[in-house]
Amino acid sequence: MERKSAWKKYNEAELKALNAVCDSYKLFLDGGKTERECVAEGIALAEAAGYENLGDFIKAGKKIEAGTKLYTVNMGKMLVCFQIGRKPITEGMNILGAHIDSPRVDVKSNPLYETDEMAYLDTHYYGGIKKYQWVTQPMSIHGVFCTKDGQAKIVNIGEDENDPVFVFTDLLVHLAGEQQEKPAAKVIAGEGLDLLVGNRPLEESKLAEDEKEAVRANVLALLNEKYGVEEEDFLSAELEIVPAGKARDLGFDRSMILAYGQDDRICAFTSLLAMADEDKALDRTSCCLIVDKEEIGSVGATGMTSMFFENVVAQLVSYMGEKDAYLAMRQTLANSRMLSSDVSAGFDPLYASAFEKKNAALISKGMCFNKFTGSRGKGGSNDANPEYIAHLRKVLDDAQVSYQFCELGGVDIGGGGTIAYIMAKFGMEVIDSGVAVLSMHAPYEVSSKADIYETYKGYRAFLKNA
Numbered sequence: 001m002e003r004k005s006a007w008k009k010y011n012e013a014e015l016k017a018l019n020a021v022c023d024s025y026k027l028f029l030d031g032g033k034t035e036r037e038c039v040a041e042g043i044a045l046a047e048a049a050g051y052e053n054l055g056d057f058i059k060a061g062k063k064i065e066a067g068t069k070l071y072t073v074n075m076g077k078m079l080v081c082f083q084i085g086r087k088p089i090t091e092g093m094n095i096l097g098a099h100i101d102s103p104r105v106d107v108k109s110n111p112l113y114e115t116d117e118m119a120y121l122d123t124h125y126y127g128g129i130k131k132y133q134w135v136t137q138p139m140s141i142h143g144v145f146c147t148k149d150g151q152a153k154i155v156n157i158g159e160d161e162n163d164p165v166f167v168f169t170d171l172l173v174h175l176a177g178e179q180q181e182k183p184a185a186k187v188i189a190g191e192g193l194d195l196l197v198g199n200r201p202l203e204e205s206k207l208a209e210d211e212k213e214a215v216r217a218n219v220l221a222l223l224n225e226k227y228g229v230e231e232e233d234f235l236s237a238e239l240e241i242v243p244a245g246k247a248r249d250l251g252f253d254r255s256m257i258l259a260y261g262q263d264d265r266i267c268a269f270t271s272l273l274a275m276a277d278e279d280k281a282l283d284r285t286s287c288c289l290i291v292d293k294e295e296i297g298s299v300g301a302t303g304m305t306s307m308f309f310e311n312v313v314a315q316l317v318s319y320m321g322e323k324d325a326y327l328a329m330r331q332t333l334a335n336s337r338m339l340s341s342d343v344s345a346g347f348d349p350l351y352a353s354a355f356e357k358k359n360a361a362l363i364s365k366g367m368c369f370n371k372f373t374g375s376r377g378k379g380g381s382n383d384a385n386p387e388y389i390a391h392l393r394k395v396l397d398d399a400q401v402s403y404q405f406c407e408l409g410g411v412d413i414g415g416g417g418t419i420a421y422i423m424a425k426f427g428m429e430v431i432d433s434g435v436a437v438l439s440m441h442a443p444y445e446v447s448s449k450a451d452i453y454e455t456y457k458g459y460r461a462f463l464k465n466a
Contacts, residue, residue: 003362003365003366003402003404004365004402005364005365005450006364006365006366006402006450006451006453006454007255007364007450009402010450017453018449018450018452018453019449021270021273021452021453021456022257022449022452022453024269024273025247025257025266025269025270025452026246026247026248026257026259028041028045028265028269029246029247029259029260029261029262029265029269030159030246030247032100032261032265033140033142033159033240033242033260033261034142034143034240034242035076035077035100035101035292035302036076036077036143036144037142038100038265038268038290039073039076039077039078039079039100039290042079042081042268042272042290043071043073043079045272045273045276046069046071046079046081046272046275046276047071048276049069049275049276049277049279050069050279051069051070051071051081051276052069052070052071053070053071053072054070054071054072054082054312054315054316055072057070058315058319064084064316064319064320065084066084066085066086066281067083067084067280067281068082068083068084069081069082069083069084070082070084070316072312074301074302074306074308075301075302077100077292077302078290078291078292078302078308079288079289079290080287080288080289080290080308080309080312081272081275081286081287081288082285082286082287082316083275083278083281083282083285083286083287084281084285085281085282085283085284085285085286086281086282086283087283087284087285089285089316089317089320089328089332090317090322090328090331090332090335091284091335092284092285092332092334092335092336092337092428093284093285093286093287093332093336093337094282094284094285094286094287094336094337094338094462094463094466095287095288095289095336095337095338095339095423095428096271096274096275096286096287096288096289096338096339096341096459096462096463097271097288097289097290097291097304097338097339097340097341097419097423098264098265098267098268098271098289098290098291098341098342098434099264099268099290099291099292099293099294099295099298099304099342099418099419100264100265100268100290100291100292101126101127101292101293101294101295101296102127102242102260102261102263102264102265102295103125103126103127103128103129103263103295103441104125104126104127104129104240104241104242105123105124105125105126105129105134105139105168105193105195105240105241105242106123106124106125106126106238106239106240106241107121107122107123107141107143107195107234107237107239107240107241108121108122108123108124109234109235109237110122110234110235111123111234112197112216112219112220112231112234113216114213114215114216117199117201117214117215118196118198118199118215119196119197119198119199119215119216119218119219120194120195120196120197121166121194121195121197121239121241122194123193123194123195123241124190125190125193126240126295126296127295127296127441128295128441129441130184130185130441130442131185131187131188131189131190131193132170132184132187132188133442133443134168134188134193134443135167135168135169135170135188135193136167136168136169136170137167137168137243137443138158138165138166138167138243138244138245139158139165139166139167139168139195139241139242139243139244140156140157140158140159140163140165140166140241140242140243140244141155141156141157141158141166141195141239141240141241142155142156142157142239142240142242143155143237143238143239143240144237144238144239145227145229145233145234145236145237145239146233146236146237146238147228147229147233147236148236153227153228153229153233155227155237155239158244159244159245159246165244166195166196166197166241167195167196168188168193168194168195168196169196170188195241197219198215198216198218198219198222199215200215200218201214201215201217201218202214202215202217202218202221206221242260242261243260243443243444245260246259247259247260250446254449255364255448255449255450256363256446256447256448256449257446257447257448257449257452258444258445258446259444259445259447260443260444260445261445262343262435262437262445262446262447263342263343263437263440263441263445264294264341264342264343264434266343266434266435266437266447266452266455267341267342267343267434267435267455268290268341270341270435270452270455270456270459271288271290271341271459272288272290273456274288274456274459274460274462274463275288275463277460278460278463278464282463282464284466286463287336289309291303291304291419294342294418294419298419298422304419304422304423305422310329310333313329313332313333314326314328314329317329317332330426333426333427333428334426334427334428335428336426336428336429337388337428337429337430337462337466338420338423338428338429338430338431339430339431339432339433339459339462340382340418340419340420340423340430340431340432340433341433341434341459342418342419342420342432342433342434343368343434343435343436343437343440344361344368344370344406344408344432344434344435344436344437345360345361345408345409345436345437345440346360346361346362346363346436346437346438346440346446346447347360347361347362347363347436348438348439353410354409354410355409355410356407356409356410356411359405359406359407360406360407360409361404361406361436362404362436363436363438363446363448363451364448364450364451365402365404365436365451366401366402366403366404366450366451366454366455366458367396367401367402367403367404367433367434367435367451367454367455367458368403368404368405368406368433368434368435368436368451369389369392369403369404369405369406369431369432369433370405370406370407370408370431370432370433371383371384371389371405371431371432372384372407373408373416373417373418373420373432380417380421381417381421382418382420382421382423382424382430382431382432384429384430384431384432385429388429388431389431391466392431392462392466395461395462395465395466396458396461396462398461398465399457399458399460399461399465401454401457401458401461402450402454403454403458406436418432420432433455433458434455435447435448435451435452435455436448436451
């Protein structure tokens with residue numbers, strides 16, 4: 001089934017709207033390179049659209065009615081927004097769910113060391129990456145030092161043009177004959193992916209009497225000067241190493257975006273924007289669920305397998321007057337419909353053998369739907385019901401949204417998963433839906449502005465009419 005390029009249907013007004021959405025998206029990426037930063041960006045977007053903190057709303061004893069907008073946060077890394085609908089919430093919600101964690105490199109608990117008068121941070125990579133892609137790229141450090149006195153010292157080094165940057169070094173090609181004979185997965189070892197952070201020794205007059213590592217001492221002195229932290233504070237730090245620099249337009253025609261972290265912040269942003277731009281009460285309650293830890297199995301207190309979302313829905317229905325909150329929560333979730341908003345692998349003509357083209361996601365052909373994900377024999381997959389798919393097709397066709405159905409790659413090539421199967425356990429209708437991305441999980445990923453805009457439009461149509 002041939003799908004036309006979405007670019008062919010736009011008039012000047014639509015192009016203006018498309019560019020406005022994509023310009024906002026780039027700013028969201030620039031400001032949200034970690035989960036905490038993304039949640040902060042999401043809260044700002046929600047509050048600007050009139051959303052109120054659920055806890056504060058309940059404390060004030062305010063009444064929930066159709067059109068009420070609420071949000072709540074879990075540990076600074078998980079965000080849930082609700083816009084209450086006209087129908088009882090137990091008849092189900094329309095849910096957009098995306099994740100905001102992205103592949104990166106994390107700083108270890110005892111990271112700082114010196115060797116041969118060069119200072120490094122020892123690291124552990126997070127999520128699925130090709131380690132060789134991360135060397136010789138300018139890197140920034142984002143995160144937080146939490147000190148014993150209860151303070152959280154926010155770290156963001158490498159994004160301002162006056163900041164220093166950091167780097168994972170690589171072996172020069174002149175000496176890399178043996179290295180280049182290794183399989184790609186072993187060219188750069190995980191324990192060898194250490195970040196170069198300093199080379200200048202601390203002045204001898206400032207060195208402790210027994211201090212022999214002056215470069216390391218200088219790094220610690222600079223951290224203490226800027227953030228007021230000691231070496232022991234690395235034990236309670238959460239520092240993430242990510243590519244430095246801003247999201248940029250790609251191509252002579254500026255039709256694409258090149259940026260870090262588009263998997264899956266591209267779907268988080270379009271989901272949040274779709275919620276924020278709806279100012280009228282809809283029939284069904286709308287929900288936007290932004291989660292952490294998807295790239296490592298949705299585990300932990302801020303991942304989708306935690307009880308946080310269920311607890312919040314139970315709290316909400318209880319405050320709305322349901323006597324049996326547990327039963328009402330179960331009814332609400334079972335009657336809900338969801339788009340598990342996650343990216344799909346965009347077809348790359350340079351690597352065509354990894355795909356089955358007629359079932360691949362093509363750049364600029366609109367938002368993607370993956371009936372199933374998983375790997376090989378659909379292992380670990382949510383497999384959406386055809387009745388639900390038919391309903392969604394009508395919703396999108398009525399809204400004149402460009403869309404396509406696709407698979408992640410060739411059947412025996414590999415695969416991947418999302419949060420869809422976790423939400424499906426509640427008995428709700430779920431399907432994966434998002435944007436096609438090139439170079440997924442690389443330091444810089446590629447997306448089409450047309451696909452971003454169509455996905456935003458598709459999410460709005462879903463919230464209104466699914």
